[in-house]
Amino acid sequence: MSYKIPTIPSLAHHLEADLRAAIDNKTKPPGSLGQLETLALRLGLMQDTLAPALRRPASLVFAGDHGLADEGVSPFPKAVTVQMVLNFLAGGAAINVFARQHGLDLRVIDAAVAGPLPAHPQLLDRKIMPSGTRNALHGPAMTPDEVARCLAAGDQLAADLAAGGCNAVIFGEMGIGNTSAASLLMTALTGMPIETTTGRGSGHDPAGLARKRDILARVLARHPGATTPLAALAAFGGAEMAMMTGAMLGAAARRMVVLNDGFIVTASLLVAARLNPAVLDYTVFSHTSAEGAHDALVKHLGGQPLLALDLRLGEGTGAALAWPLLLSATRFLQEMATFETASVNKIHT
Numbered sequence: 001m002s003y004k005i006p007t008i009p010s011l012a013h014h015l016e017a018d019l020r021a022a023i024d025n026k027t028k029p030p031g032s033l034g035q036l037e038t039l040a041l042r043l044g045l046m047q048d049t050l051a052p053a054l055r056r057p058a059s060l061v062f063a064g065d066h067g068l069a070d071e072g073v074s075p076f077p078k079a080v081t082v083q084m085v086l087n088f089l090a091g092g093a094a095i096n097v098f099a100r101q102h103g104l105d106l107r108v109i110d111a112a113v114a115g116p117l118p119a120h121p122q123l124l125d126r127k128i129m130p131s132g133t134r135n136a137l138h139g140p141a142m143t144p145d146e147v148a149r150c151l152a153a154g155d156q157l158a159a160d161l162a163a164g165g166c167n168a169v170i171f172g173e174m175g176i177g178n179t180s181a182a183s184l185l186m187t188a189l190t191g192m193p194i195e196t197t198t199g200r201g202s203g204h205d206p207a208g209l210a211r212k213r214d215i216l217a218r219v220l221a222r223h224p225g226a227t228t229p230l231a232a233l234a235a236f237g238g239a240e241m242a243m244m245t246g247a248m249l250g251a252a253a254r255r256m257v258v259l260n261d262g263f264i265v266t267a268s269l270l271v272a273a274r275l276n277p278a279v280l281d282y283t284v285f286s287h288t289s290a291e292g293a294h295d296a297l298v299k300h301l302g303g304q305p306l307l308a309l310d311l312r313l314g315e316g317t318g319a320a321l322a323w324p325l326l327l328s329a330t331r332f333l334q335e336m337a338t339f340e341t342a343s344v345n346k347i348h349t
């Protein structure tokens, strides 16, 4: 299987002055809607229009298991991945609640969940590895071919969503052990030390965190050559992360908004940005996670998160919570009166 890194179109910079003027002509002091103005401008540049609009948003939870979870890098057992996927399908997880609240179409993508799953209208079977990734302490988590298949499946997912009229993707994930994969990718690709890139994940105590760091240092030492994006994905995984990387690049290639989430989604974005930095032109950073490394990674990528709610859940919950702010950005631009239409004085005479 070969995967071609997609070309991502440049932002519509020719519209920048007109968008700025449209925003400044609304009945408010210039700049007073702060980051919402920046968002409105960026959405116009992404969509190549003076009237950006968000259509058929999709909330995607990419799920996969990690062989490294067998080493105890997570305080929770591997089985929780499949159990949580069933919970998503039953509508009982946090992301289900927020997706319902905001009218978001929720889909779970099985990239590598260890265990059979029932057919379900919200479940997309894209299983690349039926038992999850391999244990990165003993060898590569994935083969280069498995990585390519994940990236291609992610791209196809973006293509299918675009064909259905969707122009905004809300990224989320589920996979016990995937904060470890995220930390390993971050260290391998940025050079930041394991102490900086590794946190409590789903809730380690200090002793558990020390053990996790020790294991991750041993994994890193096992893969000294894994410093390019594709080599790092193969060494550390996970399949759900590689699929997100492919879907992010595919979404940006189709001028869709990439709504980023917490630590694991951002590590997948780091890989995407190393493959094609233009993906960041289409990315909105939804929140800063309480997982300490997230802040450092967002800064590394130059992101400006909308929310800081001390979330440390994943699933796309931070992105779903930020969604109405994106809607507000498009709606003030569409619906607010201008100084002229509302006969409001613009300058002191």
Ligand SMILES: Cc1cc2ncn([C@H]3O[C@H](COP(=O)(O)O)[C@@H](O)[C@H]3O)c2cc1C
Residues within 6 Å of the ligand: 073, 074, 075, 076, 080, 084, 173, 174, 175, 176, 177, 178, 179, 180, 200, 201, 202, 203, 313, 314, 315
């Ligand atoms: C019940 C439960 C629900 C979750 N939903 C998301 N995560 C989050 O925690 C996991 C990563 O943390 P670690 O690397 O420590 O395993 C991922 O599945 C992430 O989505 C959950 C974790 C648990 C336990």
Ligand SMILES: O=C(O)c1cccnc1
Residues within 6 Å of the ligand: 179, 200, 201, 202, 261, 262, 263, 264, 265, 289, 290, 291, 294, 311, 312, 313, 314, 315
């Ligand atoms: O930041 C996140 O998304 C996160 C942090 C800890 C555990 N799971 C997810």
